[in-house]
Amino acid sequence: MIKSKICDLLGIKYPIIQGGMAWVADASLAAAVSNAGGLGIITGACPPDIVREEIRKCKQMTDKPFGVNIMLQAPEVEKIAQIVVEEGVKILTTGAGSPAPFMEMWKAAGIKVIPVVASVALALRIERMGVDAIIAEGAESGGHTGEANTLPLVPQIVDAVNVPVIAAGGIGDGRGMAAAFMLGAEAVQCGTCFLVADECTVHEVYKEKVLKAGDNDTIVTGKKLGHPVRTVRTPFSKSFAKMENDPNVTSEELLQFGAGSLRKAVKDGNLKEGSFMAGEIAGMINEKKSCKEIVEGMASKCEELLKAANSRLA
Numbered sequence: 001m002i003k004s005k006i007c008d009l010l011g012i013k014y015p016i017i018q019g020g021m022a023w024v025a026d027a028s029l030a031a032a033v034s035n036a037g038g039l040g041i042i043t044g045a046c047p048p049d050i051v052r053e054e055i056r057k058c059k060q061m062t063d064k065p066f067g068v069n070i071m072l073q074a075p076e077v078e079k080i081a082q083i084v085v086e087e088g089v090k091i092l093t094t095g096a097g098s099p100a101p102f103m104e105m106w107k108a109a110g111i112k113v114i115p116v117v118a119s120v121a122l123a124l125r126i127e128r129m130g131v132d133a134i135i136a137e138g139a140e141s142g143g144h145t146g147e148a149n150t151l152p153l154v155p156q157i158v159d160a161v162n163v164p165v166i167a168a169g170g171i172g173d174g175r176g177m178a179a180a181f182m183l184g185a186e187a188v189q190c191g192t193c194f195l196v197a198d199e200c201t202v203h204e205v206y207k208e209k210v211l212k213a214g215d216n217d218t219i220v221t222g223k224k225l226g227h228p229v230r231t232v233r234t235p236f237s238k239s240f241a242k243m244e245n246d247p248n249v250t251s252e253e254l255l256q257f258g259a260g261s262l263r264k265a266v267k268d269g270n271l272k273e274g275s276f277m278a279g280e281i282a283g284m285i286n287e288k289k290s291c292k293e294i295v296e297g298m299a300s301k302c303e304e305l306l307k308a309a310n311s312r313l314a
Contacts, residue, residue, distance in 0.1 A: 002303055005164045006187035009132060010091060010112065011065045013037030014299040016177070017135075017166060018291075019191030020044070020069020020093055021143065021277070023266040024202055027054045031061035032199035032291035037299070041093060044070040048079040055087045065091060067114075072097025085109045093135060093189075096144065103129050114166070116189075118146025123157045133164040135189050140170030142192050142279035145220065145230050151183070158184035172281035174301020181306065190298075192279040198290045205269025206276055209234065213282035222258075225251055232276040236261060240275075 004015035016038035018030065022045035030040030040062070042054045051068070058066050068089050070080055073096045081102045084092060092099075092106065095116040099106070106113055107130060116135040117123045123134050136157040138150025150169040158165045167180035168189035180188045194200055196207045209232045221240045222229045231237045243249045243257060258275065265274030289297070 004186045012039050015187030017189040021191050023263050027057035029200050030066050031058050034062045034064040034066045036292040036295035038295045040066040042068045044068050044080045052083050067091030069093045120156050120160045127161045135166040135168050138169030140280040142230050143277040154183040174298045177302040178305040196288045202266050203269030209276050210282045215283035232278045234271045
């Protein structure tokens, strides 16, 4: 068994957290990951009534700990911030903004708050707010991403803060998990590997795009807007990149072109108009598995590699 402060903090068996992917991370996926011994996360990037409904569904599907991810720049974030308290959610991950406005309310409700950060400076600022742990996410990750890569980012954040650090970005198997522990992390957060899980409800076209992806089949767009996003290469992402590099195309036109594109990928499998967010590890994912197989396989391989580490020493 892998020893981890995160397992003790969150009451989970394996130090594996499923990313709160917008439009993807529903009760079905979160409950399956939690039942497998990891920490399932429900996305809070949906309308408030849907977030409440998914929380209640998840409670019916698992008696294990699970959490909710809150995008802090979402239009109705205040309502969602209150809903998680009303529904008795005990673990939150946050991103795209500062959790400061809600920390007093969340901590009073006994909620563990774990923000996603992409720099040391942000990690230090977030730690002072009284968070319980920090997710250090490298640029290899799918969806919204930063500039620093996971390998140099994680140890720098580990050295800078006193709370446990969770590594994210470019991790999808036991080898990546073992490497994260060597960097000083106490757990990993994974998203892309769960896109092809049996319990993941994304459109079949989405799963096939991930399964067929190679090592160079993701692309980062959106830098012109200040919000870089990593996706699988599709007709949509190629069109977006072309528009982004055209000086005659305005930011407003780009935003309009991309509006609703993630939902079109997740729900409709629309290659022409959909944004198929995925990380660089898409090239490593070649078969569908259950969440139980993904979580247990990752933990088992990680433990095997950590035990074998001494064989490297003379």
